[in-house]
Every structure is written in structure tokens, then in C-alpha cells.
Amino acid sequence: MRAEDWQLLWFSARMAALGTCLMLPIGLGLAWCLARPRWRGKAVVETLVSLPLVLPPVVTGLLLLRLFSRRGPLGHWLYQGLGWEVVFTWRAVVLALAVMSLPLFVRAARAALEEVNPLFEQLARTLGAGEWRVLLTITLPLARRGILAGTMLAFGRALGEFGATMVVAGNIPGQTTTLPVAIYSSIELGLDSRAWALAGLSAGLAFLAIWASERLARRPRA
Amino acid sequence: MATLLLALAAAVAAWGGEQAAKRHARVIVFAAASLTDCLKEIAGRYEQSTGDQIILNLAASSTLAMQVRAGARADIFFSADEARMQALEDEGLLAKGTRRSRLSNTLVIVVAAEGGAEVSSPGDLAGPRIKRLALADPRAVPAGVYAREYLERVKLWPAIRPKVVPMENVRAALAAVGGGDVDAGIVYKTDAAISRRVRIAWEAPRQEGPRISYPTALLADAPQPQAGRRFLDHLGSEPAAAVFRKFGFVVLDGSVP
Numbered sequence: 001m002r003a004e005d006w007q008l009l010w011f012s013a014r015m016a017a018l019g020t021c022l023m024l025p026i027g028l029g030l031a032w033c034l035a036r037p038r039w040r041g042k043a044v045v046e047t048l049v050s051l052p053l054v055l056p057p058v059v060t061g062l063l064l065l066r067l068f069s070r071r072g073p074l075g076h077w078l079y080q081g082l083g084w085e086v087v088f089t090w091r092a093v094v095l096a097l098a099v100m101s102l103p104l105f106v107r108a109a110r111a112a113l114e115e116v117n118p119l120f121e122q123l124a125r126t127l128g129a130g131e132w133r134v135l136l137t138i139t140l141p142l143a144r145r146g147i148l149a150g151t152m153l154a155f156g157r158a159l160g161e162f163g164a165t166m167v168v169a170g171n172i173p174g175q176t177t178t179l180p181v182a183i184y185s186s187i188e189l190g191l192d193s194r195a196w197a198l199a200g201l202s203a204g205l206a207f208l209a210i211w212a213s214e215r216l217a218r219r220p221r222a
Numbered sequence: 223m224a225t226l227l228l229a230l231a232a233a234v235a236a237w238g239g240e241q242a243a244k245r246h247a248r249v250i251v252f253a254a255a256s257l258t259d260c261l262k263e264i265a266g267r268y269e270q271s272t273g274d275q276i277i278l279n280l281a282a283s284s285t286l287a288m289q290v291r292a293g294a295r296a297d298i299f300f301s302a303d304e305a306r307m308q309a310l311e312d313e314g315l316l317a318k319g320t321r322r323s324r325l326s327n328t329l330v331i332v333v334a335a336e337g338g339a340e341v342s343s344p345g346d347l348a349g350p351r352i353k354r355l356a357l358a359d360p361r362a363v364p365a366g367v368y369a370r371e372y373l374e375r376v377k378l379w380p381a382i383r384p385k386v387v388p389m390e391n392v393r394a395a396l397a398a399v400g401g402g403d404v405d406a407g408i409v410y411k412t413d414a415a416i417s418r419r420v421r422i423a424w425e426a427p428r429q430e431g432p433r434i435s436y437p438t439a440l441l442a443d444a445p446q447p448q449a450g451r452r453f454l455d456h457l458g459s460e461p462a463a464a465v466f467r468k469f470g471f472v473v474l475d476g477s478v479p
Contacts, residue, residue, distance in 0.1 A: 071402045087403040088354060088387050170387050170398075171359075189362050190288055 005194075007202055010177040015090065016158035017096030020105075023154060027102050028147070031109035032135070053103040057163025064096060064168045074143020092169035093176050100161045101154035108153055113139065149217035156209030159202065179205075246273040247449030250295060252286040253278055254436065255391035256327070256365065256427035257350035261300070264462050272344045274449050282391035284362035290315055290441060297450035300324075300438045300457075302392075303364035304479055307437045314342035317440040317447065323479050324457060325436040326472040328411040328428070329368055330388050332399050332420040341423040344373065347406060355385045356398040356407035368432040369408040396420065410434075412470040432464040436471075437479065 030049055034042065041214040052060050062134055068075040068086040078084040086092050116139050124134045140147070162180040179202045186195035253261050265276035279286065283301040287310055291298060298315070301307045304323070310316055331347065333339050348354055358366035364464050366388065375380040389395040392409050400409035400419030407420075414422050426432070435446050438457055444450045456462055462471045 065401075069401055069403050085403075086224055087401075088398075170389070171278065172387050185359070188359075190291075 002177060005198065007174070008177065008182055008198070009205070011174075011177075012159060012202075013205070015093045015167065015178060016097055016155050018094045019101060019158045020155045022094055023098040023105060024181050026098075026110060027105040027154070030102075031106045031113055031147075032139075034106065034110045044166035049106050052100050052102045052164075055162065056161055060099060060169055061096065061164035061167025064092070064099065068092065068095065070167065073126075080172060087168060088172065088176065090169070090171045090176060091179060093165055094147060096164040097158035097161050097167050100164050101157040104157050105150045105154040108150025109143070109147045112143035114148070115144045115146065145216055149171060149213045152209055152213035152216060156206055156213065159209060183189065239389045247446045248275045248277055248384055248447050249297045249449045249453050250277045250279065251298045251300060252287075252290065252294070252296045253280055253365065254283045254286070254298035255393045256302055256413055256437070257300060258393065259416055260412075260465050260471065264294075264465050265459070267461070267465075268453065268456055272452070274453070276280055276308070276453065280294040282358060282363040284359075284364070285391070293443075295443075295445055296441055297446050298438060298454060299441055301435065302327075302362070302434075302436055303367065304435050304437055306364065308437060315442050316472055317442050320440040320451070320454065321463070321478065322439070322454075322458065322476045323363065323435045323437045324476060325466055326474055327436070327470075328472075329365075329372065329408055329426040329433045329434070330414050330422045330433055331406055331424040332414045332417075333397070333406045334399060334402050335419050335421045337402075338399075338421060340424070342423055342464050344376060344378055347373075347385075348378050352385060352405045354387050355382060356387045356395040356404040358392040358395050358409075359388040359390070360386060363389075363391055365395070365408070365410060365458070367370045368434055372426065372432045374443070380418050384419075394423055403439060413471050435474070435479070462469040 030045070031038075034046060034049070040130050041080050067088060070076065070079050070085065070087065075086050078086060078094055084091065084195070086095065120138050120142065121134050124138050129137070159181055161178070162184065165176075166181055166184070171181050179187070179198060183195050183198045183202070186192070186198060235307060251261070251265070253373055261278055261280075265278060268274065269276055279296070281287075283303060283306045286299065287301070287306040290310060291313065297308065299307065307321060311321060333341055333342065341347065341352065346352065357369050358364070358372035360366035365442060369378060373382055377379055383418045387398065387404050389398060392413055395407045396409045396417055398418055399405045399409075406423065411422070411425060435478070438454055440450050440454060458476045466473050
């Protein structure tokens with residue numbers, strides 16, 4: 001293991017963590033909405049949220065590239081307004097990871113929220129708690145384990161993301177190159193031993209993420 | 223019943239078609255991405271006049287060389303530099319005596335056609351106006367390797383290197399400049415000529431620019447060696463040379479390096 005490889009690992013883990021953080025509030029909001037019984041347009045939102053799971057990742061990458069390009073509808077606005085460049089920077093990495101990990105999280109979190117017995121929520125309401133208080137003191141704590149497991153799953157997915165990242169963030173060593181992208185370019189460059197070393201590293205990391213996710217999902221706590 | 227008969231008839235027709243196609247060879251050509259447009263034109267005409275089918279696999283020469291090394295089925299390799307070809311020759315993967323240097327090209331600096339950065343020399347790439355520069359991956363892809371070697375020779379590489387956005391192949395670098403997400407790029411003159419979204423800001427002068435050479439060779443394990451040789455001969459013919467020139471390539475005399 002060279003210093004460069006540790007840096008790569010650290011960078012990838014940081015990007016995946018940031019992507020998960022960016023995704024979390026949006027994902028939680030979506031999961032909560034989807035766990036509500038019935039409302040207009042639910043099926044559409046449901047489908048849209050799951051789309052990145054089934055679309056080829058490069059298609060998601062293409063959409064992000066066009067939207068967040070310096071001349072794209074959103075990218076233009078970010079560039080002019082905040083001076084933020086997205087495409088081919090670390091921001092693009094975070095963005096791609098957040099979008100790609102969203103569906104996995106929403107699925108897990110939604111299932112956990114649906115499991116919460118509505119009786120408890122109803123009880124809190126009759127005792128005079130507002131919707132926010134019900135959410136923060138009853139619903140979320142009861143769904144905690146599923147939400148945590150979903151978060152770990154999303155983090156794991158973010159660590160392995162390749163297609164969308166490659167398209168929207170490119171492969172700039174030390175700036176946007178993540179572990180999977182580095183493995184790909186090692187193969188392209190014929191550096192097989194480095195590719196194997198990095199592959200082992202990412203397998204270890206993925207193992208840890210899944211293991212943590214399973215543990216969090218299972219362990220019953222009082 | 224009628225549907226069944228129809229399906230049967232279709233199957234027989236398809237079989238017949240397949241038999242007919244077998245009389246003509248399918249030549250698989252692995253060619254550098256920068257050759258995309260001219261080879262499509264040459265192959266299209268060749269297919270019409272001979273009936274042979276030309277299958278083009280267009281990618282960075284370094285990627286293609288890796289695929290050949292890994293045992294990909296191909297008849298012809300058309301590389302954008304001699305180094306990739308030499309590596310295959312050293313490994314005994316080329317059919318002996320079939321390697322020829324065919325084309326030359328020129329490097330140019332391109333910027334977006336609309337609102338592109340002000341660049342008039344390679345020195346400007348080191349300046350503050352250029353924050354990101356798209357190159358074909360300078361570690362292996364020929365267009366990027368030529369650019370890096372040139373910038374190293376004029377002592378600009380250390381200043382430019384941190385700005386480099388390495389792309390899969392030269393056409394990807396061209397597209398990045400056209401899309402406006404990098405400030406400039408270095409590509410071949412022939413690539414710049416096919417894109418309306420970029421303009422040429424600087425062209426490497428013939429004498430001091432890198433010596434660019436595109437060699438062709440038949441591969442040792444070619445599934446269709448005869449048809450492959452015929453297509454190689456065609457690539458050296460005057461009609462093919464006319465197409466190469468139309469796209470801006472310099473046609474070499476087909477010497478053996």
C-alpha cells in the first residue's frame with residue numbers, strides 16, 4: 001500500500017460520507033411522504049425515486065452532466081450565483097453519489113417508517129403533540145434502526161458508484177478520482193497489480209459497510 | 223397456422239441471408255478514436271464496392287492495445303501512435319511485415335466557440351485564465367501523450383499538470399471543451415475540424431510540434447487475414463488517401479518504421 005492509495009481510500013470514504021449527508025434530509029423527507037397512506041401523484045414520485053436504481057448509471061450521469069454543466073440550467077445558476085463549479089470537481093462526485101444512493105435509502109427508510117405502529121402516533125396526538133413533535137419523538141426513534149441500516153446501505157452504494165461519477169466528475173487524480181474509477185483506469189493502463197490492490201481495498205470497505213448495516217438492522221434494542 | 227408458416231419462411235430467408243453474407247468477410251478493425259469519421263466514410267464505400275463488411279471498434283489506442291493483448295478478436299489495428307503498435311509488435315501480436323506508417327496529424331489548442339477563453343499560445347495555458355484543461359489521458363492515450371511530451375519539452379508541463387482533466391480518448395476531450403466545462407483542450411487538428419462547438423486557438427508548428435504517426439498492421443491472430451490484408455491495401459490506396467486528406471490528415475508514404 002502506497003501513501004497515494006490511502007489518500008484515495010480516504011477521499012472516497014469522505015465523498016461517500018458527504019454524498020450520504022446531502023442525500024439524507026431529502027431521502028428522509030421522501031421516505032416519510034411515501035410512508036403516508038395515499039396522496040395524489042404518489043405513484044409518480046415513487047417511480048421517480050427508484051429510477052436511479054434501474055436506469056443505467058451513465059444515463060443518470062448524463063442527466064446530471066447536462067443539468068449541472070457550466071451552461072446547464074442548474075449549473076449556470078450555481079456558477080453565476082455562488083461561483084460554484086460542479087462538473088469535473090469534487091462537488092460533482094458528491095452529487096452523483098447522493099443521487100445514486102438515494103433510492104436504496106428511501107426504500108429502507110420507508111419500510112422502517114411504515115412499520116411504526118400508527119397507534120403510538122395517534123396517542124401522542126391525542127395528548128396534544130404537534131406533527132413535528134410526533135415525528136421527532138415517536139416516529140423517527142421507532143424507525144431508527146431501519147433508517148440507520150438504510151444510511152449504511154446508501155454509504156456502501158456510494159463507495160462503489162462508478163458510471164455516473166465517471167461521466168459527471170471525470171477522472172482527475174487527486175481531485176475527482178474515487179476508488180472504483182481508479183480501479184478502472186488501472187485496468188486501462190495495464191497496471192494489474194495496482195488494480196487488484198485497490199479491488200481488495202474496496203472489497204474490505206464494502207464488507208464493513210454491509211456488515212454494519214446488517215448489524216444495525218438486526219440488533220433489537222430496548 | 224398462417225403465422226407459423228410465415229415464421230418458418232422468415233427463418234428460411236434469414237438462413238439464406240446468413241449464407242449469402244458468409245461469402246463476404248467481416249473484417250474487424252480496431253482504430254484510434256480520432257479516425258472515427260474518416261474511417262466510417264472509407265469503410266462505407268469499401269463495403270459497397272466489395273461486399274466485405276468492416277466492423278469498427280473505435281476507442282483510445284491504448285484501450286484497443288489492451289483489448290488486443292487480452293485476446294480480443296480483431297483483424298487490423300490502426301493506432302494513433304507508434305508506441306502502442308511497438309508494444310504489440312514486441313509481444314509478437316502483429317502479423318510479421320504488415321506494419322506501415324500511414325498518417326500524420328497536428329496538435330491544436332481548442333476553446334469553446336462561444337465565450338471561450340482567450341488563448342493564443344501554450345504559455346497561456348499556464349496562466350490564471352485557464353483553470354481546467356481537457357487532454358486525452360496523458361499517461362497512455364496517444365493524443366494526451368503527444369501533448370504531454372510537447373509541454374514537457376517547452377517546460378510548461380509542471381505548471382499545467384494540476385489543471386489537466388484526463389479523458390478516455392481524444393474525442394471525449396473535444397466534447398468536454400465543446401460542453402464548456404473545461405476552459406481549453408489539446409486535441410488533433412482533425413478533431414477540431416469536425417466540431418462546430420470549438421475553435422482552434424493555436425496550432426503546433428510543423429517543425430517544433432510532436433511527430434505524430436498513425437501506423438496500421440494486421441494482427442497475428444486475425445480471424446480474416448486475407449480480407450484484412452485487402453482492406454489494409456485499400457487504406458494505402460489513392461481513394462482512401464483522398465478521404466484522409468479531406469478530413470485534414472497528412473498521408474504518409476506507407477513506409478515501414
